[in-house]
Amino acid sequence: MKPVILSFLCATLAAPAVAQDAEVGSNLPVNTRDDAFLQSADDIDVVSATGEKIGEVEEILINAEGVPAGVLIEFDGFHLFEDDDVAVPLEALEYNGTAYVSKMTEEQLANLRPWDE
Incomplete structure (x- = not known):
């Protein structure tokens, strides 16, 4: 086989793989915003309905699916x-x-079990 034909066949056979990679990459989410809309939840104050400071967010807790489900205060x-x-x-x-x-009353919060890590 001549080198020109061999080069053409190699390029032709490789093209679908490159196209597939491009398609997979194009399905990924792209962050088009700057990060000014993000902030850390660590140490954000938690207050009562009357505005009195209760404590601070220590950690975000996730469920078995990896979805945020609660906070450790x-x-x-x-x-x-x-x-x-x-x-x-x-x-x-x-x-x-x-x-x-x-949204919980002081009594409801007081009845929660302490979190032991």
């Missing part, structure tokens, strides 16, 4: 609490732009 001696960490479901918190506001 480190309490700062808030009324009935020592300096315990407790797991709070995401649904029990609302972000107000600067802090997480607890």
Whole structure:
């Protein structure tokens, strides 16, 4: 076989593999925004409905599927609490732009088991 024909066959056979790689790569999400919209949740304040600081977000907790399901709050001696960490479901918190506001009452929070890692 002549070198020109061999080169043509090699290039032709390799083209579908290159095209497949390009197709796979094109399905990946692309971040077109700058990162100014991101912030770390670590150490964001958690406050009561009246605005009193309860504690801070210590960690984001995920479920078995890897989806965020709750937060670990480190309490700062808030009324009935020592300096315990407790797991709070995401649904029990609302972000107000600067802090997480607890939808749970002080009594409900006090009845949560301390989190032991």
